[in-house]
Amino acid sequence: MRIFVLDSLQMSLTGPQLLPLELVDKCIGSKIHIIMKNDKEMVGTLLGFDGYVNMVLADVTEFEFTAQGKRITKLPHILLNGSNIVMMVPGGEGPEI
Template identity: 65%
Template sequence: MASTILPLELVDRCIGSSIWVLMKNEREFVGTLMGFDDYVNMVLKDVKEYEVTAEGITETPLGQTLLNGNNIAMVRHTSAPSPYRSTGI
């Protein structure tokens, strides 16, 4: 029988690792997860925001950032930052 893992346990395993976060408004962030709470509000460091424009993909460094858990659509553990929506993968 496969063991069950809860969502917060999975996020907890990502602390100190690089993650990619897709927000409900389609904004994308890549950074190192420093911590989170029961509402999945997240603190990330070394954050970069990715935005798709007519000229291509824009990358904006943000430093340390707090993301509101109510607006997070998806989180992915990543060792190489490459948001799939921006790159078309």
């Protein structure tokens, strides 16, 4: 296993670093693609989040993948539990239909 250590000179050359919650905060009001633990994906407009990364989305399209195929559901709003979020893609359009 390799461990990489960045000194202050290298970090100053790459510019300021964003913390994860700062990056999520910059996504408020824009479209975001969320991949969940339970074979579901959501695409919607991020309205807000908290310190646990629980998220409120608007104009949501939910994609559920089952043995029978893909099911798509449209929802006006949804509250997502942050502990079930695997990955977030700012500006993402969701899975190919």
